[in-house]
Amino acid sequence: MILMTRVWISLVVRLVFSANMRFLSGSPEERISCYRVLDDYGHIISGSSFQQINKEVALKIYQDMVTLQTMDIIFYEAQRQGRISFYLTSIGEEAINIASAAALTMDDIVLPQYREPGVLLWRGFTLQEFANHNFGNKSDYGKGRQMPIHYGCKRLNYLTISSPISTQLPQAVGVAYSLKMDRKNACAITYFGDGATSEGDFHAALNFAAVLEAPIIFFCRNNGWAISTPTTEQFRSDGAVIKGQAYGIRSIRVDGNDALAVYSAVRAAREMVISECQPVFVEALTYRVGHHSTSDDSTKYRPLDEIEHWRTARDPVSRYRKWIERNGWWNDEVEDNLRSNVKKELLKAIQIAERLEKPAINELFTDVYDEAPSNLVEQEKSLREMVKKHPEDYPSDVPV
Incomplete structure (x- = not known):
């Protein structure tokens, strides 16, 4: 009781009193800015600050974005052919997947939603492993008991995905807190969509992390749609980033279609959460170009020209390619070889996975x-x- 009284007195002492009655505005007069490094044409924006990246990492980021894009196309077609039961793509969100993964270390623990297979790809999950899981054969780590795309891999510190929205968020804070207690030089990162910010687990997790000062990165993919529900029907706030701020968490809004911006923001966030033992909230603005899943037809609730605009003019893969080309690191011949080889490798992996026995x-x-x-x-x-x-x-x- 004495301790609680002291805490309350300390809080009151820090308050600034006013004789004027003033209600805070429901929304800020100015929107929170969005961090960006590359413009839509792949040019570095003058005066932008970003984490320097060497050629090897820069090229791997692009190669994995192309691999993820190809994997989505082929597995989606496999579902349409009736060869697997379900699939969903990350089309339009390749930069979020790969660039954020590149900014982490293998000791960091990932608690994903269901649109982050690129993080697993970056960490070394092979195309054969992806195929084994989606076909549910005897080499599937889930032993055929999970639906396709519910990947998980203990050796890569990537916890198994589950479909219920936002359940991984409080779990991620618990993981982060355990890393803190064990004095590990690592953090937890959890991914989720804008729809998850409407769930109770989201708010519990942010408060949990802020109060306990857990080393965790909350990564929100604000792609505009929670299945068929637009963000305009989900919340009145200035996106999701302000929700992190409301819980006393350092927050940033970033262009999710800009690989360099995503990489830089997550790299800086990781350094903060580990060195200061404080959570960080990242909101990545992007657009879900594909349908929510193979069980969805997004043309029923959004215009085709909107989808096409984001698929072409705002494509994160094309934007990043222009940048590596300007650095002299890429050309059409290398591009063609990459896409051809990835397609061949994936088709071979699918043939092998399809022939393997199911689990006993x-x-x-x-x-x-x-x-x-x-x-x-x-x-x-x-x-x-x-x-x-x-x-x-x-x-x-x-x-x-």
Whole structure:
């Protein structure tokens, strides 16, 4: 009680009193600025400050953006052909995926949403591993028990994705706090869309991180749409960045289609959260060019010319390519070879993944209990009897 009283007195002492009644405005008079390095034509904006990047890293960023773009196209087509059950793309958000990943280290722990496969790609997840997961074969780390695109990889510090919105945010703060307690030279980063900022877990996580001073980067992909709900119908605030500020968290708004800006902002944010043990909030403004998923038709709720404008005039891959070309690091011949080789490698990975057996039936009942309880034992026995009784109703490549 004495401690609480002292805290309250300390707060009151710091207050500035006024005899005038004044209500704060519901929104600031000026919008929070958006950090940018490259203009739409790939030129460095005069006077811009950014993290210097060497040729090797610069080229890997571009190569991985192209790989991600190609992977999205081919896996999307595979779903449309009925070869996999579900998929969603990161088209238009390649810079967010790859450039943010490049700014981190392998010791940093990633808690993603479902539109960050590029972070995993950057960390070394192979095209074969992506294909194995999406086809749910015996080499899939999820053992066929997750839907496609719910990637996860322990060796790469990339926690398994789940679809419910914003559940990973409080978990990420807990991870960050554990890194702080263990005095690790690392941070946690969690990705989420603008729709997640309307969920309770978002607010709990930000307050949790601010109060406990956890080394975490909150990375919001404000791509304009939460499935079919535009941001104008989600909140009245100046985007999402101001929500970080409201919780006492240092925040920045960045052009999410500018790879250099994303890289620089996340690199600086990482240094802050680790050296100062304080959270940082990053809002990346971008646009979801693709449909929300293969279960969605976005042309039902937004105009085609809007989608086309962002696909062409504001494409982050093309913008970044112009910059590396101006540096003399890229040309059309190298581009053609890259796209051709990535496509060949991915198609080969898909053929291998499609031919591999599915996980054995017993894998449905593992990885939860050290010793299976009686109800699971009964369920497994019942399932095996059902498969033997009606083999024509079950895939022949599933080991019994």
